[in-house]
Amino acid sequence: MASRTVVRSSRWREYRSLPGEFLLAGTVQVDGSSTYYQTTGSCEVEHHTVVFLHGMASSSACWREQIAAVGRLAYTVAVDLPGHGRSEGEGYADAREYAVFLDRFLDALGVRQPVVLAGMCLGAAVALEFAARWPDRVAGLVLSGIADRFAVDEDALAMARAGLWSEAFWQGQLGPHAREEVVRLNQICWLQTRPEVRYADMLACANFRASGLPRRVRAPALVLSGTEDRITPPEGARNLCRGLGNSILEVVPGAGHVALLEEPERLHSAVARFLAAIGAPNPVPARML
Template sequence: MAERFAPMATQTKYTEVKGYATYYYYNGATTLPDVVPDFSRGRTILFVHGAGSNGHTWHRQIEAFGKQHSPIALDLPGHGRSAGVEGLRTVHDYADFVAAFLDALKVKSAVVLGHSMGGAIALDLGLRHAARVEGLILSCTAPKFNVTPDRIEGLRAITMGRAPQAFNTDGYSPKTAKENFDVIREGWMEQIKTDPRVRYTDILACAQVDLREAIAKIDKRTMVIAGADDKGTTPADAEFIAGKIRGATCKIVADAGHYIPREQPTEYNAAIEQFVDSLKG
């Protein structure tokens, strides 16, 4: 007979956070609508997605870590299936929202893994909501993003119907484009789950944030991961973060661009597992 509390498949659920019906993914037993799932297995790992993305982009990680840990991936407001037609205005606002999300799920603290914009959100959590953070994993991110005026204007044109959404290979490793194009198609399918207006407001939030000096105050175990072929949030950005946060480690993944979680999931997941297992207590 199977163990009564054996991990189950990925589940989804809604919870109310700051007036937003917030959709999230987890691994474990289903519960009634008003009952918070059990997140006591191993470490609670909170996955925070990037600009214009959604929680389903973490499906490989939810499945991989659900066997020994309690992974959770939310759709931020306006993203995926969560309520809202625009993103929040600042990275600070998103960090406060994520802290409130943990409150709604009765999670005191978690290992926080943030990707791209989610990485900046994770950094801000480490600064202003440090008690909620057991460790930080920062993926393809920067304390200050290189967002050009042309990129902002291009996304604004899409929101106004003056240009179509762009479906291209930007952000991916050349090896991915050549040998694993299905991964890029998957990324395009995730892209259309979120309104272009949300991607636009997210990029505005990214353009405003500058945590380059503040992150030296973070006192949490930290690992920074970057793709060797990422031209947006570069290996130099990762090394800068690791150099600022005391004791932080940095891992550069070959043959990966900005989307390591799906470009190189085996190596990515192994690095996460090693980091999580290294945490004491």
């Protein structure tokens, strides 16, 4: 059995996820606010650290299946962004502010070696902003549900500003063959996120522009796009990849905006190939709190 280093925080708990797998859940203080995260896998120095960043109006709960699977290959961390899930805070209307938060969160965990950022939707925009601003902290990018810009419906934004839930916009995130558990999980996360945070997330996506970011990114990138994604369609993902110096685009047939959740087995195999391709991380000892 691989050795495991436990991350100490203000509180943590351990629970079983899949047969033979354990997740650790805990909190750290970031700028005076409690930040919740889940983690699994081994943080030995020859293993990559993969940080999962959820999408708009979601939380680390959406990654439970993914972090358990990828945790067999790497040390994984899935964080609740400020104002989401079990994290304190108000949330931000700009992906760049979440990128600054991520820098401080990694410092709070004591993560020193470059990480692989795996982001979906808003989380992918945050990962790209982070990689452009702190290229030395990123070993690789796994980006899903992102393009050179997001197609966020003005009517949905107006409803969100009024504190209402646009079911049409929410439904538009899903492919036509999304599994029932994916639909249910996405709906639960969406409805459990405070209305003002949902609105801020949608604004952050609506205002995101990739122009200028890709040329500042040095890390290799794997970009996944669903053929049925109406918010960040494949052509926009291709435009993004053209600007990234070292990237691979994988189009997922039949998947929608949350392709990483709709096709988990495809994600797991794609991430495994990507981690193998970028090689072992630099041997910087991990300093965990």
